[in-house]
Amino acid sequence: MAVREKVFDVIIRCFKRHGAEVIDTPVFELKETLTGKYGEDSKLIYDLKDQGGELLSLRYDLTVPFARYLAMNKLTNIKRYHIAKVYRRDNPAMTRGRYREFYQCDFDIAGNFDPMIPDAECLKIMCEILSSLQIGDFLVKVNDRRILDGMFAICGVSDSKFRTICSSVDKLDKVSWEEVKNEMVGEKGLAPEVADRIGDYVQQHGGVSLVEQLLQDPKLSQNKQALEGLGDLKLLFEYLTLFGIDDKISFDLSLARGLDYYTGVIYEAVLLQTPAQAGEEPLGVGSVAAGGRYDGLVGMFDPKGRKVPCVGLSIGVERIFSIVEQRLEALEEKVRTTETQVLVASAQKKLLEERLKLVSELWDAGIKAELLYKKNPKLLNQLQYCEEAGIPLVAIIGEQELKDGVIKLRSVTSREEVNVRREDLVEEIKRRTGQPLRIC
Amino acid sequence: MAERAALEELVKLQGERVRGLKQQKASAELIEEEVGKLLKLKAQLGPDESKQKFVLKTPKGTRDYSPRQMAVREKVFDVIIRCFKRHGAEVIDTPVFELKETLTGKYGEDSKLIYDLKDQGGELLSLRYDLTVPFARYLAMNKLTNIKRYHIAKVYRRDNPAMTRGRYREFYQCDFDIAGNFDPMIPDAECLKIMCEILSSLQIGDFLVKVNDRRILDGMFAICGVSDSKFRTICSSVDKLDKVSWEEVKNEAVLLQTPAQAGEEPLGVGSVAAGGRYDGLVGMFDPKGRKVPCVGLSIGVERIFSIVEQRLEALEEKVRTTETQVLVASAQKKLLEERLKLVSELWDAGIKAELLYKKNPKLLNQLQYCEEAGIPLVAIIGEQELKDGVIKLRSVTSREEVNVRREDLKTGQNRDFNFYYGYFIDYYWQKWPDTTPFSYKALGA
Numbered sequence: 001m002a003v004r005e006k007v008f009d010v011i012i013r014c015f016k017r018h019g020a021e022v023i024d025t026p027v028f029e030l031k032e033t034l035t036g037k038y039g040e041d042s043k044l045i046y047d048l049k050d051q052g053g054e055l056l057s058l059r060y061d062l063t064v065p066f067a068r069y070l071a072m073n074k075l076t077n078i079k080r081y082h083i084a085k086v087y088r089r090d091n092p093a094m095t096r097g098r099y100r101e102f103y104q105c106d107f108d109i110a111g112n113f114d115p116m117i118p119d120a121e122c123l124k125i126m127c128e129i130l131s132s133l134q135i136g137d138f139l140v141k142v143n144d145r146r147i148l149d150g151m152f153a154i155c156g157v158s159d160s161k162f163r164t165i166c167s168s169v170d171k172l173d174k175v176s177w178e179e180v181k182n183e184m185v186g187e188k189g190l191a192p193e194v195a196d197r198i199g200d201y202v203q204q205h206g207g208v209s210l211v212e213q214l215l216q217d218p219k220l221s222q223n224k225q226a227l228e229g230l231g232d233l234k235l236l237f238e239y240l241t242l243f244g245i246d247d248k249i250s251f252d253l254s255l256a257r258g259l260d261y262y263t264g265v266i267y268e269a270v271l272l273q274t275p276a277q278a279g280e281e282p283l284g285v286g287s288v289a290a291g292g293r294y295d296g297l298v299g300m301f302d303p304k305g306r307k308v309p310c311v312g313l314s315i316g317v318e319r320i321f322s323i324v325e326q327r328l329e330a331l332e333e334k335v336r337t338t339e340t341q342v343l344v345a346s347a348q349k350k351l352l353e354e355r356l357k358l359v360s361e362l363w364d365a366g367i368k369a370e371l372l373y374k375k376n377p378k379l380l381n382q383l384q385y386c387e388e389a390g391i392p393l394v395a396i397i398g399e400q401e402l403k404d405g406v407i408k409l410r411s412v413t414s415r416e417e418v419n420v421r422r423e424d425l426v427e428e429i430k431r432r433t434g435q436p437l438r439i440c
Numbered sequence: 441m442a443e444r445a446a447l448e449e450l451v452k453l454q455g456e457r458v459r460g461l462k463q464q465k466a467s468a469e470l471i472e473e474e475v476g477k478l479l480k481l482k483a484q485l486g487p488d489e490s491k492q493k494f495v496l497k498t499p500k501g502t503r504d505y506s507p508r509q510m511a512v513r514e515k516v517f518d519v520i521i522r523c524f525k526r527h528g529a530e531v532i533d534t535p536v537f538e539l540k541e542t543l544t545g546k547y548g549e550d551s552k553l554i555y556d557l558k559d560q561g562g563e564l565l566s567l568r569y570d571l572t573v574p575f576a577r578y579l580a581m582n583k584l585t586n587i588k589r590y591h592i593a594k595v596y597r598r599d600n601p602a603m604t605r606g607r608y609r610e611f612y613q614c615d616f617d618i619a620g621n622f623d624p625m626i627p628d629a630e631c632l633k634i635m636c637e638i639l640s641s642l643q644i645g646d647f648l649v650k651v652n653d654r655r656i657l658d659g660m661f662a663i664c665g666v667s668d669s670k671f672r673t674i675c676s677s678v679d680k681l682d683k684v685s686w687e688e689v690k691n692e693a694v695l696l697q698t699p700a701q702a703g704e705e706p707l708g709v710g711s712v713a714a715g716g717r718y719d720g721l722v723g724m725f726d727p728k729g730r731k732v733p734c735v736g737l738s739i740g741v742e743r744i745f746s747i748v749e750q751r752l753e754a755l756e757e758k759v760r761t762t763e764t765q766v767l768v769a770s771a772q773k774k775l776l777e778e779r780l781k782l783v784s785e786l787w788d789a790g791i792k793a794e795l796l797y798k799k800n801p802k803l804l805n806q807l808q809y810c811e812e813a814g815i816p817l818v819a820i821i822g823e824q825e826l827k828d829g830v831i832k833l834r835s836v837t838s839r840e841e842v843n844v845r846r847e848d849l850k851t852g853q854n855r856d857f858n859f860y861y862g863y864f865i866d867y868y869w870q871k872w873p874d875t876t877p878f879s880y881k882a883l884g885a
Binding site: 001004005016017018019020021022023024025026027028029030046047048049050051053054056058068069071072073078080085087089101109111113114117118120121124128239242243244301303337338339340352356360363366367368369370371373374375389 | 495496497498499500502503504505506507510513514525526527528529530531532533535536537555556557558559560562567594596598610618620622623626627629630633637761762763764776777780781784787788790791792793794795797798799813
């Protein structure tokens with residue numbers, strides 16, 4: 001949980017830095033709201049039992065609820081984030097971080113704006129978050145649905161095969177081109193020449209120079225859709241350079257992300273593993289964030305079919321939790337599960353009243369303090385409690401100290417002790433724990 | 441298209457004919473015949489597309505939280521969590537559903553209000569009804585004998601929602617519990633201390649905490665002559681609010697209304713928190729029936745949300761839904777590049793900044809955006825200022841402007857970059873102190 005809080009803190013801080021509002025939606029939606037939005041994946045939706053009322057299903061993602069929210073409130077623009085759990089009756093592979101209940105962290109910008117500015121900000125946000133989390137080097141692959149569709153068209157893929165060829169091409173980050181080609185030709189009935197033409201394109205990746213190159217490509221430049229996509233990507237790269245993140249972005253023609261509702265730019269962030277040998281390219285070890293533009297979704301909810309263009313991103317936090325947990329374990333870093341600053345302890349018996357009074361004073365002053373729920377605890381046990389919980393300070397009440405009007409303040413790690421006057425104790429604790437002097 | 445329009449007209453006319461016949465109380469056969477014609481016509485028309493749109497709504501008894509409601513919710517949770525942390529509580533989370541058998545037999549009559557999931561071939565599941573039973577299951581499952589934890593999450597009850605009175609089917613619970621074998625009444629006292637700290641910090645008015653003990657109640661009923669079998673019934677009559685049976689000590693905090701006349705006792709206007717000791721629950725989950733004594737409290741946050749929202753409306757306080765500190769704006773056209781560069785530098789320095797997603801926005805529109813969103817500062821880029829190497833920093837409320845040298849900001853890169861930018865924004869913020877965003881005034885934190 002402590003890991004989770006830290007990760008969310010970094011993410012939310014970034015969303016807020018970019019001026020996003022936050023919303024929340026119910027954990028279940030009317031079944032009809034989710035119907036027809038997820039294609040084949042619809043069989044993975046959790047339904048609620050028909051108990052005589054409305055038919056309900058647990059939300060499968062945060063994007064469809066967002067589109068429903070926009071249409072329901074007739075909103076034409078909003079910049080919002082939403083962090084919540086979603087539910088999928090998947091085959092869980094929990095060792096690989098695949099759960100049936102898991103968090104999604106979405107950020108979306110909805111509205112009619114000048115091209116590619118919000119899209120560029122989404123990529124900037126993705127890079128800021130992944131850098132701040134310090135989970136290693138990463139790369140953001142970028143492509144465009146229109147370029148993919150245009151490319152398939154000029155290679156000779158029939159319309160009906162588009163989606164299925166898309167999902168084959170998408171596997172290129174995990175398997176070799178040979179395997180992908182075999183799947184397309186052997187299983188999906190694609191002509192080998194067509195597959196080869198596709199191969200010439202999808203194995204390419206690079207920066208804005210690749211965009212320029214493709215704009216000059218004799219076949220691709222004949223395709224209107226592809227031209228639109230390439231034009232937008234060129235503009236996007238200009239903005240990304242101004243944002244200082246162009247070195248993290250790769251235009252990758254094999255990126256063909258799953259969900260049907262993307263209509264324009266699509267992107268996916270992968271963590272890089274340091275290559276075994278110098279000169280080798282770093283390998284992607286798994287996606288940690290993804291997103292794209294989806295201009296048609298809200299229109300599916302609006303009674304008049306009014307469109308609200310949207311672009312957004314989703315951070316794969318569950319994977320990030322595992323990575324951070326592993327890192328902490330490797331470093332053998334102790335993770336504190338509380339924020340307690342001082343334990344109020346007693347050195348002798350019959351001092352419970354004094355402890356209760358003192359701990360109450362500390363709480364009222366906004367200091368995070370605890371005491372053991374024992375009338376006459378041994379000092380050693382109280383010190384041990386501090387060590388286990390990582391509490392840095394102990395305020396020890398003793399009979400002699402009471403007479404002298406002082407409290408003994410002890411550092412748990414260094415074991416140094418100092419007598420502090422009762423009236424100065426609050427200030428002294430705040431000074432040592434770096435807390436501002438006003439009430440927190 | 442014209443065919444369809446003609447058909448629709450025919451349907452309309454036939455419909456009117458049928459209605460007319462019914463009004464005239466014509467013979468049943470005649471009506472049936474005409475209705476038959478109507479249905480045939482409708483069938484030709486095909487599905488009525490305009491009626492195919494489904495109802496755009498959230499499920500009954502649930503609601504979305506708009507940004508404004510989220511701002512209130514965040515602040516309330518912030519006060520509550522701060523207090524729990526101050527008392528050294530850890531935090532846990534559990535799944536939204538439990539195995540149906542985990543929840544069975546724990547809620548008495550209320551069991552019929554549990555949401556079940558459809559049997560889709562796997563385990564039988566139900567949505568959690570509260571956070572206490574999952575907590576007891578967590579303790580028994582992990583063989584824990586002591587923990588001090590808080591848990592804030594939504595729970596689900598197929599109640600008859602009275603949303604105007606804040607009764608929902610999906611709602612938040614804020615639980616704090618101390619489990620373990622300790623010397624008597626110390627953790628119980630801390631729970632009450634926490635309840636009082638939270639209700640004071642929220643500044644929602646005077647409150648009173650009523651305390652009683654199940655053993656005193658039972659003893660009292662006994663000596664008054666209530667038969668054992670009637671104990672629970674009499675109890676629920678006596679107890680208007682709590683549905684869960686706490687075994688030993690029960691307490692509740694009620695908000696007080698200032699009495700109309702001096703000398704009158706303040707009236708309770710509704711419970712905002714409750715809790716008590718429940719030593720037998722964990723034992724119901726433990727295979728050996730091992731008991732883990734527990735005492736805890738639950739804050740009724742939904743009621744508190746409404747109270748705070750009402751108070752803000754009454755005070756007509758503007759609620760900010762973002763924390764943006766500065767909008768990066770341009771005074772003339774063709775300055776998008778400069779805006780993108782500057783806003784990026786501000787983000788990299790940790791400053792909360794925005795820009796309009798327009799290539800050539802009008803300055804007036806940019807200023808208006810700030811006013812609506814409550815953004816206190818604008819950093820204006822202009823052609824002349826660019827030549828002079830400055831940025832014009834403007835306070836949205838006071839409208840004062842000052843030129844800040846871009847040169848200085850650039851050399852800041854050699855020093856502590858973040859600190860410099862933070863300092864630059866904070867300095868001007870202090871210059872115009874009325875620009876602090878809403879957050880803390882209404883909630884007194």
